[in-house]
Amino acid sequence: MDTQFKRKSTTTIFGCVFALFLPKICFAEKICTVPSEPVTIKENNTVDTVVVQINTTTKDVTLNLTENPGNAFELRGSELIAKKGLDFETLSGPEELTVQVRCNKTGYRSITLIVIVRVENINDNPPLFVQSEYTLNVNELTPVNTSIGLIEAIDDDSEVLYYSMEPTVNRYFRLETMYTPNILVNKVLDYDVVQQVKLILYAQDTPLPSQPEERSFTATATITVNIKDIDNRPPWFQPCTRVTIGNAKICLSLGYKGRVNLTEKQDGALQLQPGPVYARDGDKSRNEEISYKIVRGNEDNIFQIDENSGNISMLKPADIAGPISLLVLASQVLNRDQFATTSVTIDVMKKSRNPPRFEKERYEGYVYSNSGPENMVLRDRTSNRPFRVRARDEDFASGINPDIRYEVQYSSYVNITTDGFILLKKAVRTDSFALQLRAVDVSTGESGTAALSVIVLPSVGVQSTDEGYRAGDMALLGFVMAALLVLCLIVIGYLISRVKKGNQDAFKLSEVSIFSSKLSESSSECPLCKRTEA
Ligand SMILES: *[C@@H]1O[C@H](CO)[C@@H](O)[C@H](O)[C@H]1NC(C)=O
Numbered sequence: 001m002d003t004q005f006k007r008k009s010t011t012t013i014f015g016c017v018f019a020l021f022l023p024k025i026c027f028a029e030k031i032c033t034v035p036s037e038p039v040t041i042k043e044n045n046t047v048d049t050v051v052v053q054i055n056t057t058t059k060d061v062t063l064n065l066t067e068n069p070g071n072a073f074e075l076r077g078s079e080l081i082a083k084k085g086l087d088f089e090t091l092s093g094p095e096e097l098t099v100q101v102r103c104n105k106t107g108y109r110s111i112t113l114i115v116i117v118r119v120e121n122i123n124d125n126p127p128l129f130v131q132s133e134y135t136l137n138v139n140e141l142t143p144v145n146t147s148i149g150l151i152e153a154i155d156d157d158s159e160v161l162y163y164s165m166e167p168t169v170n171r172y173f174r175l176e177t178m179y180t181p182n183i184l185v186n187k188v189l190d191y192d193v194v195q196q197v198k199l200i201l202y203a204q205d206t207p208l209p210s211q212p213e214e215r216s217f218t219a220t221a222t223i224t225v226n227i228k229d230i231d232n233r234p235p236w237f238q239p240c241t242r243v244t245i246g247n248a249k250i251c252l253s254l255g256y257k258g259r260v261n262l263t264e265k266q267d268g269a270l271q272l273q274p275g276p277v278y279a280r281d282g283d284k285s286r287n288e289e290i291s292y293k294i295v296r297g298n299e300d301n302i303f304q305i306d307e308n309s310g311n312i313s314m315l316k317p318a319d320i321a322g323p324i325s326l327l328v329l330a331s332q333v334l335n336r337d338q339f340a341t342t343s344v345t346i347d348v349m350k351k352s353r354n355p356p357r358f359e360k361e362r363y364e365g366y367v368y369s370n371s372g373p374e375n376m377v378l379r380d381r382t383s384n385r386p387f388r389v390r391a392r393d394e395d396f397a398s399g400i401n402p403d404i405r406y407e408v409q410y411s412s413y414v415n416i417t418t419d420g421f422i423l424l425k426k427a428v429r430t431d432s433f434a435l436q437l438r439a440v441d442v443s444t445g446e447s448g449t450a451a452l453s454v455i456v457l458p459s460v461g462v463q464s465t466d467e468g469y470r471a472g473d474m475a476l477l478g479f480v481m482a483a484l485l486v487l488c489l490i491v492i493g494y495l496i497s498r499v500k501k502g503n504q505d506a507f508k509l510s511e512v513s514i515f516s517s518k519l520s521e522s523s524s525e526c527p528l529c530k531r532t533e534a
């Protein structure tokens, strides 16, 4: 029966067919009517809203609600009203609510009115994140574009939400798209540089940027991303020099050096330079446990290394002088694939009773002021023989220790050759300089010193070419001077003979003395003549 009355047209046809035979029943059709179109009302704020007015043609019609979805409707007189707020999000099938009202009147056929109510969705719910704070973990060196998490908000009104994330500049992470809050790695993370990143994720239920007249809600979640130090680096021997190659950081150690005496077993850990053998995990925060091992160079089992501390000690004395080169391995205990090696060079020194000693405590040497690089320091002022030092070692019958090396200290002017000759490195600008010579026995480390003063002599004229004169010029000058002298003597002799002849002419004699004094004056003023004297 109800279904037959679902549409007014059906009702009318049905009613009028009966009207031919049962006029009473056909009249019953008119006791109440409602608009046939679906009624649309907006959700929210719908309490007491009149949904529809039921027109009754006669009095004493009883109206009963026979279908009341969500118990949301009520009859007030002849008005169908919304009893409570209609919430699009909580109603099932809010797009089409069917409300049925039955009209009874004694003597009339009761009819059922059908009111279709459409609840319109409005944006009245904010998006929501399940938590306000999230914590994510990501390994350093995770490849770009890897997802570290999907954090979605939910919104009862909106199917599409618009996401954005801060910070927006120089970011380590980004969103996959504005619609999918999939957080992706945006650039490779290095634990040494960044250990934690704080992000703020926004979800908005209207497109960004929001229009001022549009109702819009936003939700916020803070995300803490902890970057985990992964085991990507081997142990690093300390001290070391950091080098960056692309994204990789490595730390280079130059190795360790030590010294023991020949045929002597030293007790305890060997003292090494620049410090004890020590390696630290290159992944600073992991700081994995490291163990040590000598992998090469210890074939005679002279040395042993403490697996945990790296201390090297002696098991027996070394009986051959010279360096022993050990290859030491440091590896992570839990991951032996992460390892590093370094060299430990231990010099076995010969026993010595006497240090090297120079033949004299102080020496004197000479150079010319115009000497330059590679010129030798000379032994004396007169000869051109080179200066040479020698250090003796009384441990040797001949006094000659082949392990002696010479060094110059406290002077930048000179260097010393292996044979003990002193070479100038540059032109000298002082009158003299002093320095210390050192003779080191490299097999024992013992040394002796001596002082050397170097006196700078004025340069030899003939050696210089720019301001002096050539030998030919000087010879010519000497010849001219000699000729002048002879002329003078002739004149003087002539004058003396004149005086002897008759001394009456004293006036002339004085002239001669003036002339000769003038001659000597001019010769002493002449710079050329001075130079000749020198
Ligand atoms: C109900 O009655 C009013 C006048 O009383 C009329 O304007 C309206 O159209 C009627 N509604 C229906 C559905 O007949």
Ligand SMILES: *[C@@H]1O[C@H](CO)[C@@H](O)[C@H](O)[C@H]1NC(C)=O
Binding pocket: 062, 063, 064
């Ligand atoms: C129908 O509605 C009247 C009041 O209008 C009420 O008294 C009566 O109990 C209702 N009947 C049913 C079956 O709901």
Ligand SMILES: *[C@@H]1O[C@H](CO)[C@@H](O)[C@H](O)[C@H]1NC(C)=O
Binding pocket: 062, 102, 103, 104, 110
């Ligand atoms: C209206 O009619 C129905 C049957 O069509 C009946 O069940 C109901 O009790 C009647 N209501 C009134 C108030 O007469």
Ligand SMILES: *[C@@H]1O[C@H](CO)[C@@H](O)[C@H](O)[C@H]1NC(C)=O
Binding pocket: 044, 045, 122, 123, 124, 215
């Ligand atoms: C929904 O109704 C509540 C109170 O009834 C009101 O505060 C809120 O602003 C309404 N929302 C919308 C979108 O109209």
Ligand SMILES: *[C@@H]1O[C@H](CO)[C@@H](O)[C@H](O)[C@H]1NC(C)=O
Binding pocket: 144, 145
């Ligand atoms: C990451 O994804 C973006 C776009 O999806 C692409 O342009 C870029 O080349 C990708 N980068 C890498 C390293 O795969």
Ligand SMILES: *[C@@H]1O[C@H](CO)[C@@H](O)[C@H](O)[C@H]1NC(C)=O
Binding pocket: 259, 260, 261, 264, 266, 352
């Ligand atoms: C070697 O012997 C010398 C003296 O003979 C001593 O001074 C020195 O400390 C010894 N070196 C080591 C490493 O034992």
Ligand SMILES: *[C@@H]1O[C@H](CO)[C@@H](O)[C@H](O)[C@H]1NC(C)=O
Binding pocket: 269, 270, 276, 306, 309, 311
């Ligand atoms: C290693 O040697 C140092 C001295 O060089 C000492 O202080 C330390 O205790 C030693 N460690 C072990 C485990 O022997």
Ligand SMILES: *[C@@H]1O[C@H](CO)[C@@H](O)[C@H](O)[C@H]1NC(C)=O
Binding pocket: 415, 416, 417, 418
């Ligand atoms: C000094 O000479 C030696 C060779 O005799 C050389 O090895 C050394 O580098 C020189 N030093 C300087 C500072 O020139």
